[in-house]
Amino acid sequence: MLTLDGVKEGEKIKIREIIGGRGMRQRLCELGVIPGSTVEVIKNALFGGPILLKTDGGEVAVGRGVAKRIIVEAAS
Amino acid sequence: MKPMHSCSMDSQVKGKRFLKIALAGQPNCGKSTLFNQVAGYKAITSNFPGKTVKYTLSKVNFLGETFEIIDLPGTYSLTSFDLAELESRKYLLSGEADVVINVVDASILSRSLELTLQLLELEVPIVICLNFMDEAKRKGIKLNGSKLSEILGVPVVECVAVKGIGINKLFLTALIAAREKKPGRKIRYSEDIEKVIHKLSKRINTVSKELNTPSRLLSIKLLENDDYFISKIKDKSILDFIENCQRELSEVHGRPSDLVISSERHALSMNIFEQVAFVGEPQTSIRDKLDDLLMHKYLGYVTLAVFLYAFFNLIFSLGRFLEEPILSFFEETLMPIAIKHVPSGLAQKVIQGLLEGVSGGIGIVLPYLVPFLLGLAFMEDLGYLPRIAFLMDTFLHKIGLHGKSTLPLILGYGCNVPAVMATRILESDRDRFITAVISTMIPCAARTTIIFGLVAFFISPNAALFIYLLNLAVVAIAGLILSRLLPEATPGMIMEIPPYQVPSLKVVLSKTWLRLREFIFLAWPLLIAGSMALSLIEFSGLDASINLILSPITLMLGLPIEVGTTLIFGVLRKELTMLMLIQVLGTSQILNVLSKTQIITFTVFVVFYIPCLATFAMLTKEIGYKRSLAAASFTFIIAFFTALIVKLFLGLTPLSLLL
Numbered sequence: 032m033l034t035l036d037g038v039k040e041g042e043k044i045k046i047r048e049i050i051g052g053r054g055m056r057q058r059l060c061e062l063g064v065i066p067g068s069t070v071e072v073i074k075n076a077l078f079g080g081p082i083l084l085k086t087d088g089g090e091v092a093v094g095r096g097v098a099k100r101i102i103v104e105a106a107s
Numbered sequence: 108m109k110p111m112h113s114c115s116m117d118s119q120v121k122g123k124r125f126l127k128i129a130l131a132g133q134p135n136c137g138k139s140t141l142f143n144q145v146a147g148y149k150a151i152t153s154n155f156p157g158k159t160v161k162y163t164l165s166k167v168n169f170l171g172e173t174f175e176i177i178d179l180p181g182t183y184s185l186t187s188f189d190l191a192e193l194e195s196r197k198y199l200l201s202g203e204a205d206v207v208i209n210v211v212d213a214s215i216l217s218r219s220l221e222l223t224l225q226l227l228e229l230e231v232p233i234v235i236c237l238n239f240m241d242e243a244k245r246k247g248i249k250l251n252g253s254k255l256s257e258i259l260g261v262p263v264v265e266c267v268a269v270k271g272i273g274i275n276k277l278f279l280t281a282l283i284a285a286r287e288k289k290p291g292r293k294i295r296y297s298e299d300i301e302k303v304i305h306k307l308s309k310r311i312n313t314v315s316k317e318l319n320t321p322s323r324l325l326s327i328k329l330l331e332n333d334d335y336f337i338s339k340i341k342d343k344s345i346l347d348f349i350e351n352c353q354r355e356l357s358e359v360h361g362r363p364s365d366l367v368i369s370s371e372r373h374a375l376s377m378n379i380f381e382q383v384a385f386v387g388e389p390q391t392s393i394r395d396k397l398d399d400l401l402m403h404k405y406l407g408y409v410t411l412a413v414f415l416y417a418f419f420n421l422i423f424s425l426g427r428f429l430e431e432p433i434l435s436f437f438e439e440t441l442m443p444i445a446i447k448h449v450p451s452g453l454a455q456k457v458i459q460g461l462l463e464g465v466s467g468g469i470g471i472v473l474p475y476l477v478p479f480l481l482g483l484a485f486m487e488d489l490g491y492l493p494r495i496a497f498l499m500d501t502f503l504h505k506i507g508l509h510g511k512s513t514l515p516l517i518l519g520y521g522c523n524v525p526a527v528m529a530t531r532i533l534e535s536d537r538d539r540f541i542t543a544v545i546s547t548m549i550p551c552a553a554r555t556t557i558i559f560g561l562v563a564f565f566i567s568p569n570a571a572l573f574i575y576l577l578n579l580a581v582v583a584i585a586g587l588i589l590s591r592l593l594p595e596a597t598p599g600m601i602m603e604i605p606p607y608q609v610p611s612l613k614v615v616l617s618k619t620w621l622r623l624r625e626f627i628f629l630a631w632p633l634l635i636a637g638s639m640a641l642s643l644i645e646f647s648g649l650d651a652s653i654n655l656i657l658s659p660i661t662l663m664l665g666l667p668i669e670v671g672t673t674l675i676f677g678v679l680r681k682e683l684t685m686l687m688l689i690q691v692l693g694t695s696q697i698l699n700v701l702s703k704t705q706i707i708t709f710t711v712f713v714v715f716y717i718p719c720l721a722t723f724a725m726l727t728k729e730i731g732y733k734r735s736l737a738a739a740s741f742t743f744i745i746a747f748f749t750a751l752i753v754k755l756f757l758g759l760t761p762l763s764l765l766l
Contacts, residue, residue, distance in 0.1 A: 053332060055601070056366060058183070059601060065373050066362065066366065073398075081500040089215045091601065092496075092600060092603075094599035
């Protein structure tokens with residue numbers, strides 16, 4: 032099972048599921064990180080840093096803790 | 108429903124109700140740029156009653172008509188997920204606004220429409236402002252505004268707020284819409300969801316009237332499991348009914364009902380976007396390349412360090428350049444006049460205190476604070492701040508916070524008062540508390556004066572640098588301690604990184620002014636009052652008893668007993684500690700009476716212990732009285748032990764150096 036924090040820079044992936052409370056889920060959805068949508072990992076910072084994503088709704092930074100709770104799969 | 112905020116009362120007192128236009132939109136949609144284009148500096152910031160959520164409002168004259176513009180906080184949606192959203196929604200539901208201008212970032216239209224769809228459910232007149240049309244064009248997006256207007260049933264006006272394009276037309280359209288009072292079209296969800304919404308709407312009809320909320324909107328929010336609305340429903344049978352509806356949705360779609368609704372909204376928005384947009388080739392520009400450097404894995408940190416070094420250097424040289432003439436004007440021109448004309452004694456002391464307080468504000472704080480806040484607002488508007496937050500997230504995680512705490516901490520170097528205020532951008536109460544407490548330990552402009560005046564001047568610039576590095580380390584440790592004490596899992600960082608923008612002068616100036624105002628109206632009066640209180644202490648000879656009470660601390664730190672009073676002074680005004688030190692020691696040649704170790708120990712203690720009165724006042728506003736007291740004790744303990752360790756580490760026998 033692949034989570035967002037393990038995705039390499041420049042890869043496009045599909046969001047499968049968000050494991051987390053409603054608050055986190057909702058904020059992610061508002062920013063375009065929605066189950067079923069495709070996003071691109073632009074930066075995957077060093078030392079457990081955050082991850083920068085490109086979604087339909089612009090660019091979004093998510094902390095590594097949040098990223099570990101987003102299950103993804105390779106974009107078809 | 109009661110009027111939501113004081114401005115309504117204000118306009119009623121004057122016997123005339125002005126037309127009210129509310130600006131609603133997602134964060135970074137250019138809402139405040141638009142607001143500043145029309146509002147100018149008459150704008151005032153208010154809090155929603157009893158809340159720390161701010162909104163800004165201003166009276167505006169346009170085409171011979173006066174109306175009020177209310178700039179609501181930016182919200183991604185209309186759920187009650189955070190305070191800003193909850194308060195904005197309450198305001199919009201109160202029916203206070205005659206028309207709502209929904210500011211939309213045209214360059215990310217599909218995401219922005221998700222909020223629009225929710226606003227349409229409010230059943231109030233809406234005008235859509237398609238802002239950032241230039242940015243959309245740059246991204247190769249061509250939008251058909253009239254098609255969008257047709258689909259949503261509301262007027263759409265294309266704008267470039269930062270350049271003032273389309274603004275007249277926008278407000279003219281808004282005024283007309285306010286008169287016509289015609290709400291837009293509600294966009295239909297897919298059939299099965301509509302069925303559930305319809306069923307629930309019928310069941311909650313009476314409740315929706317009590318809550319003054321359109322039943323369709325209420326149903327949708329209840330299906331999203333909105334905490335606020337759920338908590339308003341007391342009838343057990345209705346709650347069960349809601350739960351059944353939620354279950355029905357989640358069983359059919361195989362995901363929680365709130366996700367069903369938000370996915371649906373996302374799909375609807377995408378669909379509308381595809382109908383009104385033509386996406387061609389984006390124009391490439393230098394802005395796309397900028398992040399390759401500024402957010403690079405390694406180079407990003409290098410550029411950040413260089414940037415911050417240059418930034419602070421510029422501010423300190425500018426500040427020093429301004430500080431000296433201002434202070435000498437007060438000390439050499441005004442003070443002698445005052446002393447000459449006022450008979451000696453109590454009155455003279457009080458006047459002296461007053462002048463010192465005024466000059467402390469103008470001469471010591473403002474020369475650093477103004478350029479600092481200007482620079483910060485510039486960086487913010489440019490879009491660099493969220494990127495700094497991104498870079499710093501890794502380090503802040505180590506102390507149990509996340510990247511968004513960066514802004515308050517950086518602000519702290521200017522003045523702790525706006526820093527504490529800036530903790531409002533954090534979502535969780537725990538993060539706000541921890542960030543507020545540690546930001547009071549950041550050496551502000553006033554404490555910088557001490558570090559420079561004592562350590563850099565009498566010892567060496569390197570020793571001053573040591574104090575800053577030590578400060579960072581201690582702040583980090585304090586953050587760590589606090590997050591261990593409050594081990595709630597933080598939701599982590601989810602933050603939008605907006606594209607770079609050419610800053611608008613108006614926005615930069617008004618942001619600076621809003622932050623500066625906290626210093627001028629809150630901190631400065633306290634500073635002046637404190638200064639006068641100090642004169643009284645001196646006059647009444649209370650200082651001896653204060654020295655005695657504080658002697659256990661001063662002795663343990665190996666400092667002369669006389670410095671006790673200066674510490675009390677420091678609570679009132681941090682930068683005064685240095686002036687008072689010179690006064691109590693009876694010489695400005697400090698090295699003759701204090702050893703280098705003592706100077707460093709003293710400075711370290713002063714940098715950390717207890718926030719100044721003005722910061723404390725702001726702290727009580729943000730985190731409450733009890734927790735502010737706890738914070739003050741916490742910083743005091745930290746200050747004491749840090750100073751003690753520094754003293755022992757520097758390894759001199761301090762008692763022998765006592766005066």
